[in-house]
Amino acid sequence: MGAKIKVLVLDDSMVFREVLSRGLSVDPDIVVIAKAENPYDAIDKIERFQPDVITCDVQMPKMDGIEFIRQLMPQHPVPVIVVSAISESVFDALNVGAVDFVTKPNVQSPQSVENFIKDLIFKVKAAKKAKVVTQADTPELDVSSVSKIQSKQVIAIGASTGGTEAIYKVLKTLPKEIPGIVIVQHIPPQFSKMFATRLNQQTHFEVLEAKKGDYLETGRVLIAPGDQHMKIQRIGDRFKVDVFFGERVNGHCPSVDVLFDSVAKEGGEKAIGVILTGMGYDGAKGLLSMRRHGSRTLGQDEGSSVVYGMPKAAYEVGAVERQLPLDQISKGICQLLR
Structure with a gap:
């Protein structure tokens, strides 16, 4: 059996950090090595724990997830999965370097949370194999x-x-x-x-x-x-x-x-x-x-x-x-x- 996929969970909600952490930890191939409540906390922990994949909220105080990903990629090109409410901001996050996204569940619905976790686990495993592609302008065609x-x-x-x-x-x-x-x-x-x-x-x-x-x-x-x-x-x-x-x-x-x-x-x-x-x-x-x-x-x-x-x-x-x-x-x- 290969090494476990090391995940850092970044979310400003303590409740949701626990939902993510517990859900991901159910899978034997994944280990949540650190949790962060804001991007500055995350940067310190990325350097310390060297995660394979990061899950990242979009709406956060101090710095939003899109700006965090934009600043992260040149220094630490780690695959990022955005965890977001239904919003066009996920496309902005993908544009700056996130590899995928999942929609936040209704935490009052066990079925919604279960489906969310299943989807997230699949995408974390895919992200581990993903290549973080740097953004470059593509020339116009004749x-x-x-x-x-x-x-x-x-x-x-x-x-x-x-x-x-x-x-x-x-x-x-x-x-x-x-x-x-x-x-x-x-x-x-x-x-x-x-x-x-x-x-x-x-x-x-x-x-x-x-x-x-x-x-x-x-x-x-x-x-x-x-x-x-x-x-x-x-x-x-x-x-x-x-x-x-x-x-x-x-x-x-x-x-x-x-x-x-x-x-x-x-x-x-x-x-x-x-x-x-x-x-x-x-x-x-x-x-x-x-x-x-x-x-x-x-x-x-x-x-x-x-x-x-x-x-x-x-x-x-x-x-x-x-x-x-x-x-x-x-x-x-x-x-x-x-």
Whole structure:
């Protein structure tokens, strides 16, 4: 048996520090080595105890969690999981270097706390394997090479841990004059709409949380709701999406495989599939199906992935035509569209 994962819990609430500490300690592979009530206390304990993973509240006195992570990363690039109420601030935390987030439970509900702890334990184990990726500006693309793209094509993207930032960087550097994009990002249902709204504001695309019957259009991005699967359907020369509740696939709803399988059947050689950073193997079989149906496929490389799980699984089964670093994915997509 390997060494236990050492966790530092940072939260200004003594009650919640205990909830986190006791919950995490139930798992035999995890040990809470220290608890901190504010970021200054945490810095001292990080240097003293050398944790593998930090759980961090966002709203704290003296210094909020986002500023703490921003200051922490250059000196101590430790994987951080943000523990937050439902708020767009989690995306700010991911932007400055956190690897993932969990939503605070209703502490009056034993079931809510149990589900929260289960989710947190899974994410702590993923974070232990995660790479803290330094933030860097990605150059804008020359759009002249994609000005004559046929509107019949579709681009499908799947991601999990580290994916919100990866997707932002890809969209930020893609020209608007490209086919419609469908995305599955593993994300809680309360956050998928926030994520879509944020991308809509920060990129030149029209980004929407997908609804049943939405059509893909040039310059439009549709993101699967956080608790529903998404498929595409060809209607003549256009593609329409369907979103629906269903059983988890590969442990996830929405599942990347569900989307990719539909794109393989409906899009075939008119489609491009991209698998980005993420824990596990969701998307590998679907991307392979896409490739077998004539789609072109790309995967994020190990060096730029926060967690090289999903891209690795897809690469190992032969689903990935080319592996590229994150800052080259946009260019790779444009090359396939020529």
